Amino acid sequence: MQVISTVRELNETVKQHKLNNKKVGLVPTMGALHKGHKSLMECARKECDIVVVSVFVNPTQFGPNEDYDKYPRVFDKDIELCESAGVDIIFHPEPEEMYPDFKKGGTLKENLQVKENSYIIKVPEKYTNRLCGKTRPGHFDGVCTIVSKLFAIVKPDVAYFGQKDIQQLIIIKNMCKSMNSDIKIQGCPIVREESGLALSSRNSYLSEVEKVKASTIFKVLSKAVMLFKNGNNNKKDVFEESLKLLDKDINIEYLEVCDCNTLDYCEKIRHNSFIAIAAKVGNVRLIDNVIIG
Numbered sequence: 001m002q003v004i005s006t007v008r009e010l011n012e013t014v015k016q017h018k019l020n021n022k023k024v025g026l027v028p029t030m031g032a033l034h035k036g037h038k039s040l041m042e043c044a045r046k047e048c049d050i051v052v053v054s055v056f057v058n059p060t061q062f063g064p065n066e067d068y069d070k071y072p073r074v075f076d077k078d079i080e081l082c083e084s085a086g087v088d089i090i091f092h093p094e095p096e097e098m099y100p101d102f103k104k105g106g107t108l109k110e111n112l113q114v115k116e117n118s119y120i121i122k123v124p125e126k127y128t129n130r131l132c133g134k135t136r137p138g139h140f141d142g143v144c145t146i147v148s149k150l151f152a153i154v155k156p157d158v159a160y161f162g163q164k165d166i167q168q169l170i171i172i173k174n175m176c177k178s179m180n181s182d183i184k185i186q187g188c189p190i191v192r193e194e195s196g197l198a199l200s201s202r203n204s205y206l207s208e209v210e211k212v213k214a215s216t217i218f219k220v221l222s223k224a225v226m227l228f229k230n231g232n233n234n235k236k237d238v239f240e241e242s243l244k245l246l247d248k249d250i251n252i253e254y255l256e257v258c259d260c261n262t263l264d265y266c267e268k269i270r271h272n273s274f275i276a277i278a279a280k281v282g283n284v285r286l287i288d289n290v291i292i293g
């Protein structure tokens with residue numbers, strides 16, 4: 001397994017593989033890797049000749065009051081996980097490698113200022129004025145910017161994203177369509193703890209007690225699916241009943257039903273929609289969702 005930190009080396013290495021007709025898969029991540037990330041790598045390993053994983057905490061997708069500074073960075077462990085998944089190349093650049101305007105050694109404020117000085121993709125409002133976009137202004141602009149940069153460097157045949165971040169997945173699919181890209185975007189199912197809690201790098205902020213409370217988030221979603229399967233597609237009724245299962249210390253930011261292709265809000269729960277939730281356990285913001293049908 002190769003660890004590469006410069007754009008130039010990655011670009012040249014992948015170019016050679018492509019000249020040899022190798023199918024290249026890319027798994028973009030922010031590190032602090034867990035079994036959820038590993039499932040994307042394993043999917044890529046099955047389908048591609050060369051698997052590239054990027055590990056990069058992307059400053060442009062964080063807001064000023066978010067956790068860019070304290071986001072877990074455990075690269076040595078990440079290397080081990082990638083190795084165990086049979087990854088060929090890890091790309092682990094410094095921020096100034098990805099954003100030439102990034103000020104090395106700068107303060108958090110200066111680091112996040114990079115967005116003002118760089119070319120940034122603007123995601124249409126119809127995708128960002130809902131769900132996570134409501135409380136995270138500019139987040140998806142930052143996500144699409146870093147993903148586009150990675151696509152430009154690696155030019156993968158397939159890129160793998162988790163259904164865990166379903167709004168991100170749908171936005172990236174629509175971005176590729178809109179930008180005439182032929183990169184295939186492959187969504188992969190959510191990996192969960194036995195309790196049902198969706199794996200997330202941010203779970204490391206939770207205490208054991210909070211993890212138990214957080215596992216009720218998936219109970220709410222599962223109950224909603226069960227009620228739908230039993231014939232109730234009325235959002236209000238279904239949510240009212242399901243929310244009885246949520247731990248009382250959890251604060252909901254949103255609970256919505258949206259269309260799987262367009263992110264439009266749905267009046268009723270229906271096939272090809274998903275139910276998404278964002279909720280806070282203490283100060284930790286968690287997201288989860290289930291696809292219907």
Ligand code: AMP
Nearest residue numbers: 029030031036161162164165190191199
């Ligand atoms: P992140 O490092 O959080 O940016 O996530 C990198 C990729 O891993 C994204 O495509 C996520 O959707 C995906 N991912 C994160 N958690 C999970 C999970 N529990 N199951 C499946 N995919 C996940």
